[in-house]
Amino acid sequence: MRYQIALIRGDGIGPEQAEATLLILSRLKEILGLELEIVEAEAGDRCMERSGTPLPDETIQILRSSHACLKGPVGETAADVIVRLRQMFDLYANVRPARSFPNVPSLKPKIDLVIVRENTEDLYKGYEWEFDDAAIGIRLITKRGCERIARYAFDLAKRRRRRVVAVHKANVMRITCGLFARTCREIAKEYPDVAYSEMYVDAAAMDLIRRPEQFDVIVTTNMFGDILSDEAAQVVGGLGLAPAANIGDNYAIFEPVHGCAPDIAGKGIANPISMILSASMMLEWLAAKHKDEKCLKASKLISEAVVKVLEEGKFLTPDLGGNAKTLKLGARIAEMIGQIESS
Numbered sequence: 001m002r003y004q005i006a007l008i009r010g011d012g013i014g015p016e017q018a019e020a021t022l023l024i025l026s027r028l029k030e031i032l033g034l035e036l037e038i039v040e041a042e043a044g045d046r047c048m049e050r051s052g053t054p055l056p057d058e059t060i061q062i063l064r065s066s067h068a069c070l071k072g073p074v075g076e077t078a079a080d081v082i083v084r085l086r087q088m089f090d091l092y093a094n095v096r097p098a099r100s101f102p103n104v105p106s107l108k109p110k111i112d113l114v115i116v117r118e119n120t121e122d123l124y125k126g127y128e129w130e131f132d133d134a135a136i137g138i139r140l141i142t143k144r145g146c147e148r149i150a151r152y153a154f155d156l157a158k159r160r161r162r163r164v165v166a167v168h169k170a171n172v173m174r175i176t177c178g179l180f181a182r183t184c185r186e187i188a189k190e191y192p193d194v195a196y197s198e199m200y201v202d203a204a205a206m207d208l209i210r211r212p213e214q215f216d217v218i219v220t221t222n223m224f225g226d227i228l229s230d231e232a233a234q235v236v237g238g239l240g241l242a243p244a245a246n247i248g249d250n251y252a253i254f255e256p257v258h259g260c261a262p263d264i265a266g267k268g269i270a271n272p273i274s275m276i277l278s279a280s281m282m283l284e285w286l287a288a289k290h291k292d293e294k295c296l297k298a299s300k301l302i303s304e305a306v307v308k309v310l311e312e313g314k315f316l317t318p319d320l321g322g323n324a325k326t327l328k329l330g331a332r333i334a335e336m337i338g339q340i341e342s343s
C-alpha cells in the first residue's frame with residue numbers, strides 16, 4: 001500500500017531533524033519497497049512570517065487528505081499549531097515512551113515506560129479569562145475523555161508488561177481528578193489481566209526519579225502528562241531521544257516531545273533521534289491501522305538501528321556527549337538499517 005505522509009518541518013532544529021529522518025525513510029524505500037509519498041506542509045513561526053498565519057488552510061487540507069503527519073517542533077506559535085491540530089483532528093491520546101538506551105546516561109539501566117496523556121481537555125482547553133486583577137482558567141474533564149484515554153492505556157498495557165498506574169490529584173481536585181480516577185477504576189474492571197494502581201501526581205513525579213524502572217504505562221490528564229513526560233525524557237537521557245504520537249480514531253500526528261531548541265538551531269548539531277523514533281511510531285501506527293506487515297517491519301528496523309548505533313557510540317550528537325552532526329547520525333542509522341536487513 002502507498003501512504004501519503006504530510007511532513008511539517010517546523011522551526012528551529014525541526015528542518016535539520018526532518019532532513020535526517022528523510023534519509024531513513026528513503027533507505028526503507030530502497031530496502032523494503034516502503035511506499036511513502038511525502039507531501040510538504042507548512043506551519044509554525046516561519047510560516048507565520050511568510051504567510052501571516054501559523055497554520056494555513058492549505059496545510060489543514062494536506063493533513064486531511066494524508067494517512068498520517070510527521071511533524072517537527074515549532075516555536076512560539078506551538079499553541080496555534082499543535083494544540084489546534086489536536087483539537088481539530090480529535091487526537092485524544094498523546095503517547096510518550098521513555099526507555100533507557102545503550103551508552104546514554106540514564107538514572108536506572110532498565111527503564112521502559114510509556115506516558116499516555118489525555119490530549120484534548122484539562123486546563124489546556126484554553127478557557128481562560130482576565131478580570132481586573134484576577135485571572136481564571138477552567139479545567140474541563142469529561143467522562144468520555146477519561147473513558148477513551150483509560151481504554152487506550154489499558155489496551156497498550158496488554159501489549160506490554162500489563163501494568164497501568166493512573167496519575168491524578170483527586171485528594172485536592174476532588175471533582176475533576178475525582179471523575180478521572182473513578183472512570184479509570186471502572187475501566188480497569190474491564191481488564192482483569194492488567195494490574196491497576198493509582199498515584200498522586202506529586203508522588204509520581206518523585207517516583208519517576210526514585211524508581212522509574214517500576215513504571216509500565218502511566219495514564220494521566222493533559223497538563224500532568226505534559227510535565228511528567230519531559231521529566232521522564234530527562235530521566236532516560238534527554239529530550240533529543242524523546243518521540244511522541246498524537247493519536248485519534250482516524251488520524252495521527254507524530255512529533256518529537258521537545259520544542260524547536262532555538263539555542264542550537266542552524267548549527268547542524270541537534271539530535272535527530274527524537275524525530276526518527278517518531279517516524280518509527282508512525283509506521284507502527286500505520287501497520288496496525290492498515291494491517292501492513294511491511295510498515296511494522298520498517299518500524300522495528302528503525303528502533304533496532306537506533307539502538308545499535310547508540311551501542312556503537314561512534315556517531316553521537318553533542319547532547320549525547322559526542323561531536324557528530326545531525327545528518328551524520330541520521331546517515332549512520334540509515335546505513336545500519338541496511339546492515340541489519342542484510343545480516
Ligand code: ATP
Pocket residue numbers: 013074075078239240241257258259260261262263264269270271272274319
Ligand atoms: P518548548 O517550551 O516549546 O517545549 P523549550 O524552549 O522549553 O521549548 P526545547 O526547545 O524543548 O525547550 O529545548 C530544551 C533544551 O533541550 C534546550 O537546551 C535544547 O537545546 C535541548 N534540546 C531539545 N531538543 C534537542 C535535540 N533534538 N537535540 C539536542 N538538544 C535538544
